[in-house]
Amino acid sequence: MSDDDQKPEDATPDGSEPAENQPDGETPAAGEGAPDQAGLPGWGSSDKRRGRRSGPMKKGGDARAAKQMFERVKTARGRKSSSTRWLQRQLNDPYVKKAQMEGYRSRAAYKLLQLDERFKLLKPGMRVVDLGSAPGGWVQVALKSGASEVVGIDLLEMEAIAGATLLEKDFTDADAPSLVKAEMGGAADAVVSDLAPWTTGHKTTDHLRIVALAELAAHFAVETLKPGGFFIAKVFQGGSDSDLLNFLKANFEKVRHFKPDASRSESAETFVVAMGFKG
Ligand SMILES: C[S@@+](CC[C@H](N)C(=O)[O-])C[C@H]1O[C@@H](n2cnc3c(N)ncnc32)[C@H](O)[C@@H]1O
Known part of the structure; x- marks a missing residue:
């Protein structure tokens, strides 16, 4: 197989992430245009989406908004830290936001x-x-x-x-x-x-x-x-x-x-x- 189309900078090694009990690489977008996550078995429970790191915070207003989100997530009671990390990553993912705005059910x-x-x-x-x-x-x-x-x-x-x-x-x-x-x-x-x-x-x-x-x-x-x-x-x-x-x-x-x-x-x-x- 030719790897001509493979972007080398994306060639992260397997196992670079901690154990996760979720389908790799994709989660549905929350909010409008997306299904109610709680309504989707498997996808619905945020407890199943574990162990992801969040992306970098943006500057300016986005950063403030993201920080507020982060604090809200951080102080949520009864939520596992793995779920908090997943939620934080979702809130800061540009493709999740784009999917919500453009009416796609998932960032996939x-x-x-x-x-x-x-x-x-x-x-x-x-x-x-x-x-x-x-x-x-x-x-x-x-x-x-x-x-x-x-x-x-x-x-x-x-x-x-x-x-x-x-x-x-x-x-x-x-x-x-x-x-x-x-x-x-x-x-x-x-x-x-x-x-x-x-x-x-x-x-x-x-x-x-x-x-x-x-x-x-x-x-x-x-x-x-x-x-x-x-x-x-x-x-x-x-x-x-x-x-x-x-x-x-x-x-x-x-x-x-x-x-x-x-x-x-x-x-x-x-x-x-x-x-x-x-x-
Ligand atoms: C990454 S998600 C798909 C996202 C989808 N392409 C989209 O755009 O919304 C992977 C899906 O594969 C499904 N899946 C995994 N194993 C399966 C199986 N054996 N039979 C049917 N679906 C399966 C999961 O339930 C999950 O919904």
Whole structure:
């Protein structure tokens, strides 16, 4: 695989963060346009979002506002310090604010937008499968790009999005791929996967779990895509996923790695993008 597209400054080593019991690299945006976090099982409990460092404070008014937020967070009773760190990071994350302002359900939306900006993937009329779709940021991006059909699947319940079919199901269930295909009712132009297991903080374990999901997604893509279609999957940097890469290279014209700016630099996540499905 060519790493031409990999930004070296983002190549943080795995395990640079303390143990976290949360899907790596993404959390839903709070506030307007975002689902009520408490209403999302798994995502809803801030106790599950642990161990993140906050970003740097901004100068001027933003800094004052951030400090007020920080103090409010700091003095909250009964909240674990890990939850306070998560909340503090959320409050200071520019992509969380942008998602709230622009009506995206998650800051993850900007990852797909930036992947699309880099590789020019999404086109009007496309049929898109979104694996690990909750709370729905990528679904929104696909629909905004003019997708004619979007089918999303997630372990978590998702609030409906007009124009999309959303399945609440474990994608690793034996019948999940056929259910998604049945909902599509035909071949797809794109299979995108932001699937992220809860991380344990153990580098090797986390890497193996995310690669297993990415491999499952890749095999599904090869069974589902039209010739010329594309596949995106979240993976972790710094591990050996040569089986996945060899599989993608054998089935697609071009395979690249790319870490969008919206992917936090301290997160080990990156994305593999496979274009031009050979059919
Ligand atoms: C990073 S989040 C996805 C964010 C989404 N792309 C967005 O834009 O809102 C990862 C999602 O993968 C889901 N997930 C993890 N393992 C899964 C599985 N086995 N089956 C279905 N969904 C899974 C999690 O529930 C979580 O919602």
